[in-house]
Amino acid sequence: MFTLKNHLEIRDNHLVISGMDTIELAEKYGTPLYVTNESRIIDNFSAYRKAFPDADIYYAAKANGSLAILRMLARQGAGADVFSYGELYMALLAGIPREKILFNGNSKTDFELQKAVETGVRVSVDSRDEMHTLSEIAQISGKTIEIAFRVNPDVSPRTHPKISTGLKTSKFGIPADEVVSAYREASGLSGISPCGIHCHIGSQILDTSPFTEATHKMMDLVGKITELGIKLKFVDMGSGLGIPYKKEETAPTPRDHADAILPVFKERTKALGISPKLILEPGRYIVGDTTILLTRVNTVKKAAKNFVGVDAGFNLLVRPTMYDSYHYAVVANKAGSEPEETYTIAGPICETGDVFAKDRMLPRVEKGDIIALLDAGAYGFSMSSQYNGRPRCAEVLVKDGIADIIRGREDIGDLIGKQKIPERLM
Numbered sequence: 001m002f003t004l005k006n007h008l009e010i011r012d013n014h015l016v017i018s019g020m021d022t023i024e025l026a027e028k029y030g031t032p033l034y035v036t037n038e039s040r041i042i043d044n045f046s047a048y049r050k051a052f053p054d055a056d057i058y059y060a061a062k063a064n065g066s067l068a069i070l071r072m073l074a075r076q077g078a079g080a081d082v083f084s085y086g087e088l089y090m091a092l093l094a095g096i097p098r099e100k101i102l103f104n105g106n107s108k109t110d111f112e113l114q115k116a117v118e119t120g121v122r123v124s125v126d127s128r129d130e131m132h133t134l135s136e137i138a139q140i141s142g143k144t145i146e147i148a149f150r151v152n153p154d155v156s157p158r159t160h161p162k163i164s165t166g167l168k169t170s171k172f173g174i175p176a177d178e179v180v181s182a183y184r185e186a187s188g189l190s191g192i193s194p195c196g197i198h199c200h201i202g203s204q205i206l207d208t209s210p211f212t213e214a215t216h217k218m219m220d221l222v223g224k225i226t227e228l229g230i231k232l233k234f235v236d237m238g239s240g241l242g243i244p245y246k247k248e249e250t251a252p253t254p255r256d257h258a259d260a261i262l263p264v265f266k267e268r269t270k271a272l273g274i275s276p277k278l279i280l281e282p283g284r285y286i287v288g289d290t291t292i293l294l295t296r297v298n299t300v301k302k303a304a305k306n307f308v309g310v311d312a313g314f315n316l317l318v319r320p321t322m323y324d325s326y327h328y329a330v331v332a333n334k335a336g337s338e339p340e341e342t343y344t345i346a347g348p349i350c351e352t353g354d355v356f357a358k359d360r361m362l363p364r365v366e367k368g369d370i371i372a373l374l375d376a377g378a379y380g381f382s383m384s385s386q387y388n389g390r391p392r393c394a395e396v397l398v399k400d401g402i403a404d405i406i407r408g409r410e411d412i413g414d415l416i417g418k419q420k421i422p423e424r425l426m
């Protein structure tokens, strides 16, 4: 038997989340169903705040951008890292103050820059090209926008290549050796005011030494920028802290993350005689382990492998297909039963890669069973699609035995959406 994370438990052989029986949730709301534990989000956010008591925590909205989740975090005092106008709009709607929002992105449209100027949020500028565009847009509006530059620090985060974002060859940011001249140029332009510096080296990072390396490199740059006479108000170190998806995996905690960054940050800012605000942008850590995806077994088939066909596919949780990632699978209505056989859990999508879990020892699986995929809160629903003509599923928020729908299930009407058949084809 594996050990459940402490916000999940087993009662009458059923998996229970925050006091709610998952089988009752599946009956009431239908499957597939995302279920998020509200208290767990608050706990995770608090852990970050405790580890970095003097820093601002900007939640990375792309990890899970549901309005209710953004709202909960807004009430906890979180800021937001947004990567599109859509995320900016949702963060503001949820009540995250504009002073605590950083608009990131490596390829922003002029419209997005215009919206950043209108709302007055800070912008993380990814290139000199963008710097000039933003300067022009801001001048037309008669405003001055506070900016940071996104730095490519050339640090290997030792994680999956698709989520390494600070390698020399990655598309994000300005190469470290061009950063100082970018600040020099920016300080001579109207409409923008360079007042921060930003990096983000990757995601699902399980070894904290790259964070220390990145902090050193960033503080080298901070020193040079300070020499230019630019007073930096903030240093945003991004995030990327990993979580343990596998039982045997040990993952660093926010405290470990702080131990990797804070000593260097404190010592070097002190030596420079400056006191910029430190900003962190955790996404996965805040929401990853808070959410399960419930999916119903449609078929069990003995072929080359024992295949379990479920009603969720990679349209709802793409991580296993896209990043070869691992999610624990629990037969939620047999959660306390002994494992008996090896199963491969596959979705209903017409793609060989639509497999959630390979060769897992589970209790005997039958049609109608409910399988819970654990740790599905980060980059789960937020990366969902309607591929293969599948409306997206509902999301429920639970807290101490109470459940609320935070996103209704899509229907066929949502598949048709804004499509139109031209008159001449009728």
Ligand SMILES: *Cc1c(COP(=O)(O)O)cnc(C)c1O
Residues within 6 Å of the ligand: 060, 062, 063, 081, 083, 104, 200, 202, 203, 204, 238, 239, 240, 241, 281, 282, 283, 284, 285, 378
């Ligand atoms: C995705 C992203 C984050 C969050 O990364 P996690 O691995 O989810 O913590 C933070 N900052 C930026 C700029 C990002 O793109």
